[in-house]
Amino acid sequence: MRKVYLDHAGTTPLHPEVYSLICEFMKDTFGNPSSIHSYGREAKKWVDEARQQVADLIGAEREEIIFTGGGTEADNLAIIGAAAARHKKGNHIITSSIEHPAVLNSCKYLAKNGFEVTYLPVDGYGLVDPEELRKAIRPETILVTIMHANNEIGTIEPIEELSSIAREYDILFHTDAVQTAGRIPVNVKDLGVDLLTLSSHKMYGPKGVGALYKRKGVRLEPVIHGGGQEKKMRSGTENTAGIVGFGKAAEIAARDLDSEYKRTIELREKLVQGIIERIPDVKYNGHPERRLPHNVHFSFSYVEGESMLLSLDMKGIAASSGSACSSSSLKGSHVLEAIGLPYELIHGSLRMTLGRMNDAADIDYVLEVLPEVVARLRSFSPLANKLTV
Numbered sequence: 001m002r003k004v005y006l007d008h009a010g011t012t013p014l015h016p017e018v019y020s021l022i023c024e025f026m027k028d029t030f031g032n033p034s035s036i037h038s039y040g041r042e043a044k045k046w047v048d049e050a051r052q053q054v055a056d057l058i059g060a061e062r063e064e065i066i067f068t069g070g071g072t073e074a075d076n077l078a079i080i081g082a083a084a085a086r087h088k089k090g091n092h093i094i095t096s097s098i099e100h101p102a103v104l105n106s107c108k109y110l111a112k113n114g115f116e117v118t119y120l121p122v123d124g125y126g127l128v129d130p131e132e133l134r135k136a137i138r139p140e141t142i143l144v145t146i147m148h149a150n151n152e153i154g155t156i157e158p159i160e161e162l163s164s165i166a167r168e169y170d171i172l173f174h175t176d177a178v179q180t181a182g183r184i185p186v187n188v189k190d191l192g193v194d195l196l197t198l199s200s201h202k203m204y205g206p207k208g209v210g211a212l213y214k215r216k217g218v219r220l221e222p223v224i225h226g227g228g229q230e231k232k233m234r235s236g237t238e239n240t241a242g243i244v245g246f247g248k249a250a251e252i253a254a255r256d257l258d259s260e261y262k263r264t265i266e267l268r269e270k271l272v273q274g275i276i277e278r279i280p281d282v283k284y285n286g287h288p289e290r291r292l293p294h295n296v297h298f299s300f301s302y303v304e305g306e307s308m309l310l311s312l313d314m315k316g317i318a319a320s321s322g323s324a325c326s327s328s329s330l331k332g333s334h335v336l337e338a339i340g341l342p343y344e345l346i347h348g349s350l351r352m353t354l355g356r357m358n359d360a361a362d363i364d365y366v367l368e369v370l371p372e373v374v375a376r377l378r379s380f381s382p383l384a385n386k387l388t389v
């Protein structure tokens, strides 16, 4: 049976070049980068090179990269660290209603500890309106955190406009760029951000490693305390192999960005058009143009999302029901709720996210299997039968 992996927003496989480099590194480089002997210096050299590679991907300086234990930790450090460093200035934070749980739950934690949080609404495409941000700003606002692109519906937010408003009021701006890095150009200067989150395993690097870009001069309180690694911003002996792999993944992402972007968009359009042509009663979610190149998100009337996922999995196709993070809970996706999708469509939604391994034959296979799956599930639905007979 053909196997088609279409969950690249959930995680990506290691790039073969990343795998080779990690193996080479781990074979005999075991030093602690904080040690001053030759073993330590050798490990530090590798970590510094990776730091440069990650910095280069986003147009930053090497000194502005803090390695963390992943995207979630980088979001926590940005939000909780900024709040702790600025609490004397104010206690108000602005975010959007469609953030990743790493951001939403960091804000929730702060809300339990004396901070106030405003959740900006989004329109039907998932876009935040810059004017809504301006209206929400108060004298006590110390931080705005709005994601670069949404992990469920793929909508790319107008970060340049949003950050320039925050800058007018001298408010720190953080963006979670986990879904955009390596997929569309991400440049911290063009975006005008102070803090930016990256995760290695969303861009063909290993899991459990990520980074926070912290613009020179921005002050944060650490969240993890200890021996003072990563300029005191993230204590704990570095995950050297993970960092080395992440650096290589960043280098490859920058190298292949243009060609992968073009190739992925072609596949995406083939998949989207194919679904619209072959399956009635579907809704294409997210923005048609301001969209991640690899994201396809549909709602199918009269179909239950989990059944669709399981049927596809039996045919070798791995997709996601709206969001990888919420697939274990019965609660509908907060993102789909925020774009105003009716309850019934929320539960009939399917996210397919493309990646390097996918080709046109994969799309043909999905376009052969998916219409059959949807038709079969609809044939069991009393609602579908009542309405279409």
Ligand SMILES: *Cc1c(COP(=O)(O)O)cnc(C)c1O
Pocket (backbone or CB within 6 Å): 009, 010, 069, 070, 071, 072, 073, 075, 100, 102, 147, 150, 151, 176, 178, 179, 199, 200, 201, 202, 208, 209, 210
């Ligand atoms: C995956 C993801 C994260 C979390 O990153 P981890 O490295 O898995 O902790 C954060 N934000 C977004 C938008 C993501 O897609």
